Amino acid sequence: MNLRLDIAYDGAPFRGYARQPGQRTVEGDLADALARIVGRDVDMTCAGRTDAGVHAVGQVAGIPDAPDDLVVERLLGSLNSLCAPSIGVSSVAVMPDGWHARFSAVSRTYIYAIDEGFPHPFRTGTTWQLPGSMDVDAMAEAAGHLVGDHDFSSFGRVPDPTASAVRNLFELKVWREGTVIRIKARANAFIQQMVRSLAGTLVAVGQGRRSPDDVPAMLAARDRSAAGPVAPPHGLCLVWVEYPGVETPPGPI
Amino acid sequence: MNLRLDIAYDGAPFRGYARQPGQRTVEGDLADALARIVGRDVDMTCAGRTDAGVHAVGQVAGIPDAPDDLVVERLLGSLNSLCAPSIGVSSVAVMPDGWHARFSAVSRTYIYAIDEGFPHPFRTGTTWQLPGSMDVDAMAEAAGHLVGDHDFSSFGRVPDPTASAVRNLFELKVWREGTVIRIKARANAFIQQMVRSLAGTLVAVGQGRRSPDDVPAMLAARDRSAAGPVAPPHGLCLVWVEYPGVETPPGPI
Numbered sequence: 393m394n395l396r397l398d399i400a401y402d403g404a405p406f407r408g409y410a411r412q413p414g415q416r417t418v419e420g421d422l423a424d425a426l427a428r429i430v431g432r433d434v435d436m437t438c439a440g441r442t443d444a445g446v447h448a449v450g451q452v453a454g455i456p457d458a459p460d461d462l463v464v465e466r467l468l469g470s471l472n473s474l475c476a477p478s479i480g481v482s483s484v485a486v487m488p489d490g491w492h493a494r495f496s497a498v499s500r501t502y503i504y505a506i507d508e509g510f511p512h513p514f515r516t517g518t519t520w521q522l523p524g525s526m527d528v529d530a531m532a533e534a535a536g537h538l539v540g541d542h543d544f545s546s547f548g549r550v551p552d553p554t555a556s557a558v559r560n561l562f563e564l565k566v567w568r569e570g571t572v573i574r575i576k577a578r579a580n581a582f583i584q585q586m587v588r589s590l591a592g593t594l595v596a597v598g599q600g601r602r603s604p605d606d607v608p609a610m611l612a613a614r615d616r617s618a619a620g621p622v623a624p625p626h627g628l629c630l631v632w633v634e635y636p637g638v639e640t641p642p643g644p645i
Numbered sequence: 646m647n648l649r650l651d652i653a654y655d656g657a658p659f660r661g662y663a664r665q666p667g668q669r670t671v672e673g674d675l676a677d678a679l680a681r682i683v684g685r686d687v688d689m690t691c692a693g694r695t696d697a698g699v700h701a702v703g704q705v706a707g708i709p710d711a712p713d714d715l716v717v718e719r720l721l722g723s724l725n726s727l728c729a730p731s732i733g734v735s736s737v738a739v740m741p742d743g744w745h746a747r748f749s750a751v752s753r754t755y756i757y758a759i760d761e762g763f764p765h766p767f768r769t770g771t772t773w774q775l776p777g778s779m780d781v782d783a784m785a786e787a788a789g790h791l792v793g794d795h796d797f798s799s800f801g802r803v804p805d806p807t808a809s810a811v812r813n814l815f816e817l818k819v820w821r822e823g824t825v826i827r828i829k830a831r832a833n834a835f836i837q838q839m840v841r842s843l844a845g846t847l848v849a850v851g852q853g854r855r856s857p858d859d860v861p862a863m864l865a866a867r868d869r870s871a872a873g874p875v876a877p878p879h880g881l882c883l884v885w886v887e888y889p890g891v892e893t894p895p896g897p898i
Contacts, residue, residue: 402766449767472764480764511725511733513655514702514771 395455395464396485396493397422397471401448402478404517404626408444409451418442418479422453425474429467430459437493439633440500443585445625447518450501450632454493491635499562501578501632504591504623509571519572520591520627526598528568533604534597535564535575538590538611545614547593548586557583557614566594573598578632585622593620648708648717649738649746650675650724654701655731657770657879661697662704671695671732675706678727682720683712690746692886693753696838698878700771703754703885707746744888752815754831754885757844757876762824772825773844773880779851781821786857787850788817788828791843791864798867800846801839810836810867819847826851831885838875846873 399422407415411423419436427433437454464484471481490496507519508526538547538561545557563578575594577587593610596602602620610619652675660668664676672689680686690707717737724734743749760772761779791800791814798810816831828847830840846863849855855873863872 400766447767449765468763477764477769478766480766480769482763482765510721510735511730512702512735513653513731513733514700516730516733518767 393458393460393462393464394487394489394491395458395462395467396483396487396491397453397455397481398483398485399448399451399453400480400482401451402517403442403445403447405476405478406444408446409438409440409442409448418448418451419453421475421479422471422481425471426455428474429470430462434458439493439497440582440630442628442630443588443625446628446630447626448630451630452493452497452633452635454487454491456492493633496635497633498636499578499580499634500582500630501563501576501634502582502587502628503631504575504577504587504628506573506575506591506595506627507571508573515572517626518629520595520624522595524599526573526595527600528566528573528598530600530604531566531573531575531594531598534594534602534607535566535590537604537607539564542611543614544583544586544611546610546616546619547589548583549616550583559583559586564590578634587628588623588625589616589619589621591623591627595623596620646711646713646715646717647740647742647744648711648715648720649736649740649744650706650708651735651738652701652704652706653733653735654704655770656695656698656700658729658731659697661699662691662693662695662701671701671704672706674728674732675724675734678724679708681727682723683715687711692746692750693835693883695881695883696841696878699881699883700879701883704883705746705750705886705888707740707744709745746886749888750886751889752831752833752887753835753883754816754829754887755835755840755881756884757828757830757840757881759826759828759844759848759880760824761826768825770879771882773848773877775848777852779826779848780853781819781826781851783853783857784819784826784828784847784851787847787855787860788819788843790857790860792817795864796867797836797839797864799863799869799872800842801836802869803836812836812839817843831887840881841876841878842869842872842874844876844880848876849873 401418406418409418411419439452468484505519541560543558550557560580565576659671662671664672692705721737758772794813796811803810813833818829
């Protein structure tokens with residue numbers, strides 16, 4: 393049968409989501425737990441291969457060929473018992489044939505968080521600490537130039553240089569909550585390090601080192617060096633993966 | 646001069662707030678940082694001596710005899726640089742003579758958090774994980790019996806058995822936010838383990854092991870064994886200390 397897992401994780405202890413030999417990864421920990429439950433290795437798919445140190449509250453994984461004799465009702469508890477506290481599985485669902493965690497997803501939403509306040513012990517692990525006072529209006533103006541169907545080569549990498557870097561950025565919002573500034577990015581898909589490059593560029597604008605008017609030229613350059621730096625991974629969180637049908641996005645992290 | 650520090654901490658690595666020889670405590674870490682800045686030991690006071698493992702987002706400490714040549718404007722940054730990420734100082738203020746972190750405080754507010762959902766990696770450190778579905782209405786009814794001026798001997802300890810265990814519990818509220826149930830307790834002061842005993846008792850009511858109607862007899866017994874168990878420390882957070890004058894309580898943890 394075809395299973396869907398909804399997963400939250402603190403990215404700090406992991407070398408990213410995707411399994412890598414000799415490294416601790418979220419997928420590796422999940423696959424090890426599954427293998428102990430099932431008695432053999434099972435293939436997994438996922439909606440967003442987050443980088444080392446990036447968090448998730450809305451990651452979605454698939455197990456396309458889960459054994460039919462698996463007791464789904466017990467799987468949630470078993471996975472949460474076997475996984476470290478850094479990983480929590482929020483639900484296990486049986487999906488129709490053909491549903492695929494990656495290929496069925498129509499959008500991914502990430503939130504990047506920056507904290508301008510003091511080093512709050514409950515926030516330093518999930519926000520980029522940047523003392524100062526950024527111009528959120530300028531960041532929002534810059535964000536407006538980035539929304540839409542663009543070649544994002546200036547804002548990330550594609551592993552295969554012949555592949556397209558065109559993505560559809562549906563939404564790029566910036567807002568302030570007290571000392572915390574959040575950047576929400578929703579797209580059909582992202583190229584590598586794209587959200588963190590967008591965040592790093594918007595921060596450069598917020599600090600006055602770049603102008604919102606520079607952004608169209610950054611996009612047009614199709615050259616990584618044209619845009620701002622890559623923001624650190626621990627401020628980033630995958631919050632929602634959208635599939636066709638009625639679903640409500642969760643609140644921010 | 647007389648200084649006030651506002652402090653947040655993750656209680657997990659500490660044997661409580663108050664300094665103890667040979668133990669890592671919040672006050673010990675703060676005092677060590679202060680001694681490095683000032684060049685000598687300085688006395689500190691505090692509004693609430695939280696137990697081992699208990700968190701704070703609104704602890705208040707005082708330095709009644711801070712050296713007059715201390716540059717207050719730099720102290721905030723210096724303390725945050727020297728303290729571990731588990732402690733964050735949110736502000737340093739010069740107070741009038743006679744202000745005292747403990748004796749000037751008119752109320753302390755704690756929030757106890759219980760999570761009935763899956764083990765969420767960003768909540769397991771600050772909530773008591775209790776799968777199930779508690780009766781929040783029954784908990785609120787029980788809480789109503791506890792509000793007021795009472796001898797709370799059944800709900801905690803006083804180090805000196807001849808001292809009074811009478812405290813004025815101004816507010817005891819219970820509410821649900823998704824899978825998280827929060828208990829807010831505001832009193833002039835609390836006896837040892839009082840908030841955690843109130844929380845443990847309300848949980849026993851929420852799970853149907855005790856009735857709201859049992860609560861008046863628990864109070865009247867003045868015997869620790871009459872009430873419910875002590876809830877674990879990591880679900881508890883000191884969120885606000887009130888001083889005379891206009892102050893706004895912060896949002897919950």
